Amino acid sequence: MTFLPKPRLHHPSLPTNGLGFTRRDYEGAISTLCAGCGHDSISAAIVRACFEMDLPPHRIAKLSGIGCSSKTPTYFLGASHGFNSVHGRMPSVLTGANLANRELIYLGVSGDGDSASIGLGQFAHAMRRGVNMVYIVENNGVYGLTKGQFSATADRGAKSKRGVVNSDEAIDMVGMALQLGATFIGRSFSGDKAQLVPLIEAALAHQGAAFIDCISPCVAFNNHDGSTKSFDYVREHNEAVNQLDFITGRDEITVEYAPGTVEMVRQHNGSVLALRKLSDEYDVHDRVAAMTYLQQRHALGEIVTGLLYVDPEPRDLHAHLGTTATPLNALDEAALCPGSKALDKLNSSLR
Amino acid sequence: MFTPIQRVNDFVVRFANVNGSGSASANTLFGKAIMRMGVPVAPRNIFPSNIQGLPTWYEVRVSGAGHLGARGGTDLMVAMNPQTWDQDVKGITPGGYLFYDSTKPMPPSKFRDDVTVVGVPLTEMCNREYKDARQRQLFKNIIYVGALSALLDMDAAKIQELLAEQFKGRDKLIAANVHALHMGRDWVLANLDCPIGLRLEASDGVGDRISIEGNAAAGLGAVYGGATVCAWYPITPSTSLAEAFTRYCGRYRTDPETGAKRYAIVQAEDELASIGMVIGAAWNGARAFTATSGPGISLMQEFLGLAYFAEIPAVIFDVQRGGPSTGMPTRTQQSDVLLCAYASHGDTKHVLLFPEDPHECFVFGALSFDLADRLQTPIFVMLDLDIGMNDRLCAPFAWDDTRQMDRGKVMTAEELEAGKDFGRYLDVDGDGIPYRTYPGTHPKRGAFFTRGTTRDRYARYSEEGVHYVDNMERLVTKFETAKHIVPHPIRQDAARPTTFGVIYYGSTSPAMSEAVGLLEEQGVAVDLLRVRAFPFHDDVNEFVAAHERVFVVEQNRDAQLRALLVNECEIDPKKLVRVLHYDGSPITARCIADAIVDVVSPQPVTPVRETVS
Numbered sequence: 026m027t028f029l030p031k032p033r034l035h036h037p038s039l040p041t042n043g044l045g046f047t048r049r050d051y052e053g054a055i056s057t058l059c060a061g062c063g064h065d066s067i068s069a070a071i072v073r074a075c076f077e078m079d080l081p082p083h084r085i086a087k088l089s090g091i092g093c094s095s096k097t098p099t100y101f102l103g104a105s106h107g108f109n110s111v112h113g114r115m116p117s118v119l120t121g122a123n124l125a126n127r128e129l130i131y132l133g134v135s136g137d138g139d140s141a142s143i144g145l146g147q148f149a150h151a152m153r154r155g156v157n158m159v160y161i162v163e164n165n166g167v168y169g170l171t172k173g174q175f176s177a178t179a180d181r182g183a184k185s186k187r188g189v190v191n192s193d194e195a196i197d198m199v200g201m202a203l204q205l206g207a208t209f210i211g212r213s214f215s216g217d218k219a220q221l222v223p224l225i226e227a228a229l230a231h232q233g234a235a236f237i238d239c240i241s242p243c244v245a246f247n248n249h250d251g252s253t254k255s256f257d258y259v260r261e262h263n264e265a266v267n268q269l270d271f272i273t274g275r276d277e278i279t280v281e282y283a284p285g286t287v288e289m290v291r292q293h294n295g296s297v298l299a300l301r302k303l304s305d306e307y308d309v310h311d312r313v314a315a316m317t318y319l320q321q322r323h324a325l326g327e328i329v330t331g332l333l334y335v336d337p338e339p340r341d342l343h344a345h346l347g348t349t350a351t352p353l354n355a356l357d358e359a360a361l362c363p364g365s366k367a368l369d370k371l372n373s374s375l376r
Numbered sequence: 377m378f379t380p381i382q383r384v385n386d387f388v389v390r391f392a393n394v395n396g397s398g399s400a401s402a403n404t405l406f407g408k409a410i411m412r413m414g415v416p417v418a419p420r421n422i423f424p425s426n427i428q429g430l431p432t433w434y435e436v437r438v439s440g441a442g443h444l445g446a447r448g449g450t451d452l453m454v455a456m457n458p459q460t461w462d463q464d465v466k467g468i469t470p471g472g473y474l475f476y477d478s479t480k481p482m483p484p485s486k487f488r489d490d491v492t493v494v495g496v497p498l499t500e501m502c503n504r505e506y507k508d509a510r511q512r513q514l515f516k517n518i519i520y521v522g523a524l525s526a527l528l529d530m531d532a533a534k535i536q537e538l539l540a541e542q543f544k545g546r547d548k549l550i551a552a553n554v555h556a557l558h559m560g561r562d563w564v565l566a567n568l569d570c571p572i573g574l575r576l577e578a579s580d581g582v583g584d585r586i587s588i589e590g591n592a593a594a595g596l597g598a599v600y601g602g603a604t605v606c607a608w609y610p611i612t613p614s615t616s617l618a619e620a621f622t623r624y625c626g627r628y629r630t631d632p633e634t635g636a637k638r639y640a641i642v643q644a645e646d647e648l649a650s651i652g653m654v655i656g657a658a659w660n661g662a663r664a665f666t667a668t669s670g671p672g673i674s675l676m677q678e679f680l681g682l683a684y685f686a687e688i689p690a691v692i693f694d695v696q697r698g699g700p701s702t703g704m705p706t707r708t709q710q711s712d713v714l715l716c717a718y719a720s721h722g723d724t725k726h727v728l729l730f731p732e733d734p735h736e737c738f739v740f741g742a743l744s745f746d747l748a749d750r751l752q753t754p755i756f757v758m759l760d761l762d763i764g765m766n767d768r769l770c771a772p773f774a775w776d777d778t779r780q781m782d783r784g785k786v787m788t789a790e791e792l793e794a795g796k797d798f799g800r801y802l803d804v805d806g807d808g809i810p811y812r813t814y815p816g817t818h819p820k821r822g823a824f825f826t827r828g829t830t831r832d833r834y835a836r837y838s839e840e841g842v843h844y845v846d847n848m849e850r851l852v853t854k855f856e857t858a859k860h861i862v863p864h865p866i867r868q869d870a871a872r873p874t875t876f877g878v879i880y881y882g883s884t885s886p887a888m889s890e891a892v893g894l895l896e897e898q899g900v901a902v903d904l905l906r907v908r909a910f911p912f913h914d915d916v917n918e919f920v921a922a923h924e925r926v927f928v929v930e931q932n933r934d935a936q937l938r939a940l941l942v943n944e945c946e947i948d949p950k951k952l953v954r955v956l957h958y959d960g961s962p963i964t965a966r967c968i969a970d971a972i973v974d975v976v977s978p979q980p981v982t983p984v985r986e987t988v989s
Contacts, residue, residue, distance in 0.1 A: 083823060086660070086815045099825060106815035108659060109827035110652070111678055117644065117652025122815070124605050124640040124653065125662030129816050147652070150645045349636040353604040354661035354814065358780055360638050361602045363628040365775045372772040375586035
């Protein structure tokens, strides 16, 4: 019942994280999405990831475009500033925000309509530039908010609810992200919290362009027979190449791993990804091999999920530009204005 | 027989060159040398939409009286491009002068009998002196500058001074250029009657003025105004604004030891991404801008509406050019007034600033960021190609070191902690401007959702009509507030009372000032009002009310500012007379004066035959 406001009281023994926050402090308003929508599961995973990582909610900026998935930022991180911008253009707004203050954590939430059609260009350029962000595409193969048209990630041959068959080739955003130089790439499924939450945590800790393609079935328009993005279809064709445990700097590594089965990927900020390989062939450090593997598997009808590529020493846009450590929005007149003496000198040179 | 024009410090020289031939540097040198003699010059580039091989012209108006607008007509044609010879010769004022490379003989039909021909064997001189093709090409230009220096009685020492500055530290180059200069000069002194009827005399007409292009001045204004983020996409004629900002930031905003940059400049993939980045940066508390032209503004419409409705600061420099569509990319026009004033779908109104010259480009450039932050809205700084891409004499830049950035109404962590009521779209002071918070300010308070959809005063999503209307009305109140803080119009009344007024703005100003003199000669007095911003100050209404007819001078087909005046100030259109010039060349004083005289004191028509009763 979305017209009821969420009660502020919570159980006194609700667990708190390292900052003393409860999970409730990371939630937002009640969702107005359809009951059973995959996006709500992703929102829940974001809440859990931020809670478990002890992130201060107000230091996260959540941006989105337009669409069902772009509505979701209202439903999580209520204490964070949010920006629901215009269709397909979240990446540019987020890039600008990031340039203004390099110290916040940037979460960009988008959909396949928002990012693979009108927003394809901006998605590509944000990945190219290496903007330090977590870019989540909540991928359901349709335009939900406008009642079910195919999106650009719909597979060729997929059937819409009304029986229309898609004749266009699907855009594979993971493949594009690999090509464009994103330094953290994952694919998951809204129904697989065990896979999704660590992936989001690792992406949040990653200091570069982190992209997650999360298949998120649309219960209203794309969850039927003939859909390649329904709960059933995804469960049947899901091939996870690895299993990820995200370990923050302060956690003890409590799980015992059998030697040879787990790779510990140490990220720059001290966090560690414990990567259990499920496929012998898959190497998360080989971009080209990843591209080939994904193409081959796609041809066999598999949806490859997991952490697909990671560069543990990424460089982001600020590193490329050489911006100063102090956030640009915190610089004052002394730092920014050259003053009258410099101006007099310039005047002289122009006479 | 004809009378050759005889004038001191009052003539127009036009150079016809092939672009990409190295002539730009030599022609600029010519203009600057005159400026160093203390004689006001107004140089203008007329260049094609191309990189190499097409015709380009450089027009230098010399005006001891200080008239910096284009005059029309050419007194001395330096014809260095065979492609355009015929039209170049045709354009010389009767009694004028034609300078050309006399190495190859030309048939008499190529000349005019009412023009003095001055031939200098440039190619022959070059080929004798230089063996390298590139040297021949480049030094030919300096040789003709030397020749002109003798013909026009220029101070050769000033030219040498400039060469020494231009090639500072590279003594061989200085020597080579000075040598070429004297080659041309000495040849003329030895072989021709000089000076010709057009002459230069040292004067003190320049004073302490500087010469700079408007785009560079605007880029500098952005630096002084505290801009830290620039996102842009190259487009003629705005590119040099972002490039100037880049240069000045390199000089003034870079740590000399670490190289760390106190700025971020991104060349975006298109104009939509540019304005998106500007809005994102400003939302997050940085001063941000983009520079573009008409086609870019068209692309940015959706984002501009978002910035208007969500109330996010942004500065957009529009260096206008001939429209519509791709239009005339290398010609000037005041083409985007309505587009910018009403950018985006729905009911919007935006603040426009109209600088008249590079000095105001600097002042308004810096001011635009204060206005953007104070009003929490996009601010358009309307330059055009004429101001942006030509070096113009203007008052030197000044800065008050005690000046602080006006960041506008931003609620701080302390205020939030103290429990101050925060509503992102709540009007607390009655001026229509609410408080905003920067992301990341306070752990538990002050966060809100920014979106282009309707909402209540506390930024809560709402589809209720009453909330929407309340918001839209407050935006009108905000625009009223803007009226009082944007630059006022500047009024200049005639010596005697008159019922005629003229409203003008931007790059028409030098031609307008000169037109006043021309009108006086014909017994017509006009009061002037130079509009410097939109929304229009009440002074504009008062001015129109105080005159019987008011001329509105502008450089576009549809009299856009006039339309804005009628719409916004509810002025009777019959009172406002259009004076339009929009062929891509800058308007001239003659054009303005003729149009006004036509209306004010039209010449009687003499009948050819008398009717017999």
